[in-house]
Amino acid sequence: MNRMPTARRCALAGGLSLCLALSWSFAETPQEDAGRRLYEEKCGMCHAAGGMGTGLLARRYPPGQELLEQRSNLTPAFIEVAVRSGIGNMPRISRAEVSDEQLALISRYLSRQATP
Amino acid sequence: MAFDLPPGLTAREFERALAAFAGAVGEQWVLATDEDRATYSDHFAIDEAAHRPSAAVAPLTVEEVQAVVRLANEHKVPLWPISRGKNFGYGGAAPRLKGSVVLDLSRMKKLEIDVENGTALVEPGVGFYDLYDYIKKNDIPLWLSVPGNSWGSVCGNALDRGVGYTTYGDHTAQICGLEVVMPDGDLVRTGMGAMTNAPTWQLYRYGFGPSWDQMFVQSNFGVVTKLGLWMMREPETMLGIDMEFDKADDLEWIVDTLAPLRREGILRQAPSIGSWLRGAAVLTTRAEWYDKPGALPDSVIDAIRKKFSMGWWSLSMRFYGPEEITAATAKVVRKAFNGRPVLSIKETAWRQGDPPELSAWAGVPITFPLQNANWHGGRGGHVGFSPVLPANGRAALAQFHRTYARYKEFGMDYHGSFAMGERHITNVNQVLFNKDDPEMMARVDKFFRALVDDATKQRYGEYRTHLDYMDLVASTYDFNDRALLRLNEKVKNALDPNGILAPGKSGIWPARYAGERS
Numbered sequence: 043m044n045r046m047p048t049a050r051r052c053a054l055a056g057g058l059s060l061c062l063a064l065s066w067s068f069a070e071t072p073q074e075d076a077g078r079r080l081y082e083e084k085c086g087m088c089h090a091a092g093g094m095g096t097g098l099l100a101r102r103y104p105p106g107q108e109l110l111e112q113r114s115n116l117t118p119a120f121i122e123v124a125v126r127s128g129i130g131n132m133p134r135i136s137r138a139e140v141s142d143e144q145l146a147l148i149s150r151y152l153s154r155q156a157t158p
Numbered sequence: 159m160a161f162d163l164p165p166g167l168t169a170r171e172f173e174r175a176l177a178a179f180a181g182a183v184g185e186q187w188v189l190a191t192d193e194d195r196a197t198y199s200d201h202f203a204i205d206e207a208a209h210r211p212s213a214a215v216a217p218l219t220v221e222e223v224q225a226v227v228r229l230a231n232e233h234k235v236p237l238w239p240i241s242r243g244k245n246f247g248y249g250g251a252a253p254r255l256k257g258s259v260v261l262d263l264s265r266m267k268k269l270e271i272d273v274e275n276g277t278a279l280v281e282p283g284v285g286f287y288d289l290y291d292y293i294k295k296n297d298i299p300l301w302l303s304v305p306g307n308s309w310g311s312v313c314g315n316a317l318d319r320g321v322g323y324t325t326y327g328d329h330t331a332q333i334c335g336l337e338v339v340m341p342d343g344d345l346v347r348t349g350m351g352a353m354t355n356a357p358t359w360q361l362y363r364y365g366f367g368p369s370w371d372q373m374f375v376q377s378n379f380g381v382v383t384k385l386g387l388w389m390m391r392e393p394e395t396m397l398g399i400d401m402e403f404d405k406a407d408d409l410e411w412i413v414d415t416l417a418p419l420r421r422e423g424i425l426r427q428a429p430s431i432g433s434w435l436r437g438a439a440v441l442t443t444r445a446e447w448y449d450k451p452g453a454l455p456d457s458v459i460d461a462i463r464k465k466f467s468m469g470w471w472s473l474s475m476r477f478y479g480p481e482e483i484t485a486a487t488a489k490v491v492r493k494a495f496n497g498r499p500v501l502s503i504k505e506t507a508w509r510q511g512d513p514p515e516l517s518a519w520a521g522v523p524i525t526f527p528l529q530n531a532n533w534h535g536g537r538g539g540h541v542g543f544s545p546v547l548p549a550n551g552r553a554a555l556a557q558f559h560r561t562y563a564r565y566k567e568f569g570m571d572y573h574g575s576f577a578m579g580e581r582h583i584t585n586v587n588q589v590l591f592n593k594d595d596p597e598m599m600a601r602v603d604k605f606f607r608a609l610v611d612d613a614t615k616q617r618y619g620e621y622r623t624h625l626d627y628m629d630l631v632a633s634t635y636d637f638n639d640r641a642l643l644r645l646n647e648k649v650k651n652a653l654d655p656n657g658i659l660a661p662g663k664s665g666i667w668p669a670r671y672a673g674e675r676s
């Protein structure tokens with residue numbers, strides 16, 4: 043598994059240590075692991091620290107909550123609509139870029155902490 | 159939901175074409191639901207429906223691309239090739255001609271790097287982040303040059319004459335050798351690649367006889383399936399000088415100070431002089447400062463500048479190489495600005511072994527500049543207006559005043575920059591808007607056309623433009639009754655008699671779709 047501090051995971055200085063801390067901080071099921079890796083690959087450029095999505099969400103959420111991986115209120119249904127229909131300044135993502143199967147894994151990973 | 163078919167096709171013919179594409183690439187990779195059409199539309203567009211595709215096809219291999227192109231000829235389906243389709247401000251993934259089928263090459267992600275020679279050979283789907291991660295993972299001492307929105311593709315960006323911020327920032331100029339699927343499905347390699355297995359494909363640009371690389375840039379003459387690119391070796395040092403300037407009219411002497419440094423090759427990176435809003439639109443929103451319509455008054459601009467310690471203009475320069483050279487360059491540059499009323503000067507330094515400077519000047523991919531679309535709140539966007547000017551202070555200042563007056567007249571907030579080429583300036587102006595404000599959106603088109611008109615009167619042409627304005631801009635290149643456009647269309651019709659490749663790209667229309675010209 044590749045846990046390098048790549049640009050995707052840490053889009054800006056200061057993001058670096060935070061990103062590393064995040065990716066080591068919990069025990070994962072194999073599915074969560076696949077979902078996390080896909081999330082980093084497909085979404086990290088905007089949703090890691092320093093990315094466009096993180097910067098814009100920070101305007102609307104309390105500190106920490108701008109990072110999707112830390113949220114406990116994300117449901118798969120919400121994530122899937124946001125990805126395919128776009129939300130705010132986030133453009134729509136095609137099925138060639140993120141397939142339905144990949145999106146399901148990403149949604150599952152991001153909603154793992156959701157309180158039912 | 160009803161949607162636009164490719165012009166001239168019936169629904170049944172279209173279905174048959176899609177079935178044929180599915181036979182070539184697999185059913186899963188023919189994307190033709192309403193949701194798919196929306197995901198390939200331009201979310202920044204003034205009118206998304208004007209460029210909505212009918213479907214997308216996403217091949218994985220060169221052979222599949224050839225098969226799709228041949229089938230498109232057979233079924234008379236126009237294709238719009240994209241690499242990753244993140245061309246925000248210029249059309250995103252959307253085609254010029256609505257109803258076209260997007261040829262999405264983003265699944266093609268092979269890449270090779272020749273570390274010793276500092277070259278890469280990438281397929282269209284290789285993003286700046288992919289290339290960066292690959293280099294880091296394999297500990298390769300090469301640097302990228304990335305655009306301010308690095309979400310896109312190395313190949314697609316270079317093919318649209320994209321720019322970055324290191325000495326390799328003129329991305330089209332770094333192209334060395336292409337592999338191209340021609341409109342009839344034939345496969346060509348340019349330059350030394352025309353010789354099978356030549357070890358020099360990425361080393362010598364021209365090959366033997368006419369050299370074709372630039373023919374496939376901003377054109378619709380072929381589908382590029384591999385692109386060779388020169389890359390910068392990690393420098394020993396990257397020293398820099400950041401400057402802020404207080405007055406809008408300082409632009410004239412800033413340009414005149416930089417122009418000789420660029421022309422003589424002392425400054426090898428193209429520094430960009432950006433207005434205060436370039437920085438501010440990423441850091442804050444308009445609503446935090448002002449709640450009235452119309453261009454921001456000077457008092458508000460002053461308050462924003464004060465809060466973020468910004469000049470009216472900002473300028474960042476970076477020097478790359480052994481410290482003996484970069485330190486001397488910094489000295490020469492500082493001397494050139496001696497005695498000038500610079501508001502503030504900051505020096506920066508990065509040396510090999512330091513933690514990576516996570517910025518576009520160090521070729522690290524970024525997306526945060528996209529935050530500027532949120533300037534007005536709501537679902538934001540922008541179109542880019544980018545005329546090419548001579549590298550001359552008087553000309554730059556006059557163009558700035560003309561443009562600024564138009565922004566005020568149309569009640570828009572000025573967002574401009576002047577990127578210093580070796581002998582020219584690329585004057586990129588972003589027209590930031592709020593798609594949730596119909597009154598503002600109604601002004602944008604007229605505003606844009608006024609900007610083009612003003613520039614044309616000065617005989618300034620644009621270097622790149624949005625789908626909506628490709629015909630307009632092409633028409634301004636008017637020497638001898640638009641002889642260049644006539645030549646382009648002669649070539650187009652000869653290579654692509656069925657007109658299937660990107661009809662309308664850069665204003666070049668094949669005979670088959672000539673009636674679609676705006």
Ligand SMILES: Cc1cc2nc3c(=O)[nH]c(=O)nc-3n(C[C@H](O)[C@H](O)[C@H](O)COP(=O)(O)OP(=O)(O)OC[C@H]3O[C@@H](n4cnc5c(N)ncnc54)[C@H](O)[C@@H]3O)c2cc1C
Binds near residue numbers: 282529
């Ligand atoms: C805030 C912001 C900042 C930006 N900053 C910059 C910047 O600094 N520099 C810059 O250059 N751009 C910038 N952009 C514009 C744009 O986002 C980038 O240029 C981006 O890299 C383009 O998307 P892409 O790489 O996915 O190319 P694509 O969208 O894939 O390609 C662009 C066009 O090239 C043609 N094309 C692509 N692939 C092929 C192919 N294989 N064969 C034939 N034709 C092809 C098509 O016509 C396509 O529409 C910025 C945009 C925004 C919103």
